[in-house]
Amino acid sequence: MAGLTGRMSTVVKAKVSKLLDRAEDPAETLDYSYQKQVEQLQNVKKGIADVVTAKKRLQMQESTLQQSVVKLDTQARQALAAGKEDLARTALERKNVAQTELQGLDTQVAELEDQQQKLTDSEQKLRAKIEAFRTKKEVIKAQYSAAEAQVRISEAATGVGEQMADVGLAMQRAVDKTENMKARADAVQELEAAGTFDDITQLGGGEDDIDRQLKQLSSQPAVDDELAKMKSELGSGESAPAPQIAAGEDAPAAEAGQS
Amino acid sequence: MIVRISGEEQYRLPDGDKERLNELENAVIASIDAGSEGAFPPAFTALLDYVRSNGEVLGDEELDSSDVILPPSDLTFAEAGREFTGEGLIPD
Numbered sequence: 474m475a476g477l478t479g480r481m482s483t484v485v486k487a488k489v490s491k492l493l494d495r496a497e498d499p500a501e502t503l504d505y506s507y508q509k510q511v512e513q514l515q516n517v518k519k520g521i522a523d524v525v526t527a528k529k530r531l532q533m534q535e536s537t538l539q540q541s542v543v544k545l546d547t548q549a550r551q552a553l554a555a556g557k558e559d560l561a562r563t564a565l566e567r568k569n570v571a572q573t574e575l576q577g578l579d580t581q582v583a584e585l586e587d588q589q590q591k592l593t594d595s596e597q598k599l600r601a602k603i604e605a606f607r608t609k610k611e612v613i614k615a616q617y618s619a620a621e622a623q624v625r626i627s628e629a630a631t632g633v634g635e636q637m638a639d640v641g642l643a644m645q646r647a648v649d650k651t652e653n654m655k656a657r658a659d660a661v662q663e664l665e666a667a668g669t670f671d672d673i674t675q676l677g678g679g680e681d682d683i684d685r686q687l688k689q690l691s692s693q694p695a696v697d698d699e700l701a702k703m704k705s706e707l708g709s710g711e712s713a714p715a716p717q718i719a720a721g722e723d724a725p726a727a728e729a730g731q732s
Numbered sequence: 733m734i735v736r737i738s739g740e741e742q743y744r745l746p747d748g749d750k751e752r753l754n755e756l757e758n759a760v761i762a763s764i765d766a767g768s769e770g771a772f773p774p775a776f777t778a779l780l781d782y783v784r785s786n787g788e789v790l791g792d793e794e795l796d797s798s799d800v801i802l803p804p805s806d807l808t809f810a811e812a813g814r815e816f817t818g819e820g821l822i823p824d
Contacts, residue, residue: 482801485738591739601792609795632795635736643739643804 485638506630507610510603513637517596520644521589527651528585534661535578541571541670553703565699569691571670574661581654588647595640599633606633734790735783736798737805743787753800756782760812769809776812780805 549564609629613622664670733750736742745753756779763771780802790796803812 482798485736485801595739598792602795605793606795609793628797629795631797635797635801639736639738639801646804646806 485635485642506626506633507603507607510599510606510633510637513640514596514599514603517592517599517640517644520647521592521596524585524589524592524647524651527654528582528589531578531582531585531654531658534658534665535575535582537665538571538575538578538661538670542568542575545571545670549700550703550707553700553707558700561703562696562700565696565703566691567670569696569699570664573690573692574664577657578661581657584650585654588650592640592643592647595643599636599640602633602636606630733800734796734798735787736801737780737783738801739804739806742790742794742796742798743783744790745783745787749782749786752782753779764809764812772809772812776807777805 545564545568549561549568552558552560552564606629610626613625613629616622617625733745733747734742735745735753756775759775760772760779763775783802
């Protein structure tokens with residue numbers, strides 16, 4: 474088969490021969506194969522640990538952002554109740570940006586969970602194949618002449634090598650994915666470091682660079698809608714009740730930045 | 733004939749299935765050549781599904797090499813396109 478599968482087969486087979494070609498003395502090949510297999514299994518475990526670490530990092534960011542969303546929502550209500558509509562709008566803009574980032578993070582965490590599951594399955598399969606190889610190697614050694622055994626064990630080693638190469642490819646994909654995600658996580662971190670999601674009551678008087686950037690990042694129609702909704706919830710504004718702390722949670726996530 | 737779906741299993745299929753597999757693969761290639769991002773996923777899924785439903789999964793104790801290796805099921809259209817510009821699915 475040419476094309477798609479041909480290319481794929483070529484890549485994997487090249488990796489298999491790389492994995493198997495390193496033993497110089499054929500007599501050592503058998504034990505060397507097994508040793509390489511066990512090493513590769515360690516690499517897979519490390520790969521899984523890396524994915525888990527990346528996932529945890531994103532989850533921590535998620536929880537920080539979730540707190541910011543609740544806080545900014547509360548502050549917007551407070552500002553509005555105090556008749557400071559500009560401040561309320563700023564808080565909602567920031568909340569909108571935080572919510573959009575949260576949605577992105579959610580998707581990424583789900584993707585990493587998927588990767589983690591796939592790698593864990595692959596690791597189990599590879600472990601089972603390596604175990605089968607170890608047993609088979611001894612059986613073949615006992616049953617065949619040295620030369621014949623060499624051939625048969627090499628075949629088996631190639632089969633395990635293919636499994637190793639395949640797990641290696643899956644790991645490479647996982648690493649690529651986490652690296653792409655890291656870029657986004659870093660961007661969120663920059664926003665955080667710039668105080669984007671901090672207490673808006675700490676804001677100075679004038680509009681700063683962050684505010685101007687936020688205006689561009691946030692969805693203005695969504696912010697307008699939310700501001701209008703908040704106003705109507707607060708009634709005419711005269712006897713505005715104390716802002717509800719829980720309000721941030723029923724602020725409909727679907728409303729902002731969903732498009 | 734042994735077919736591996738990368739990231740999944742190895743399957744044993746009758747040698748006679750080769751022709752059908754070729755047809756299914758050609759449909760995948762046609763969708764890529766046509767730059768049809770919409771036609772690619774169903775064509776690619778049809779290829780993988782054929783192998784999954786007509787093949788018999790190799791047990792863990794079977795240490796055979798595959799005759800054909802199919803890309804992983806989460807292959808994107810962009811990645812599939814790169815296959816043909818020589819960059820390959822995963823650079824060495």
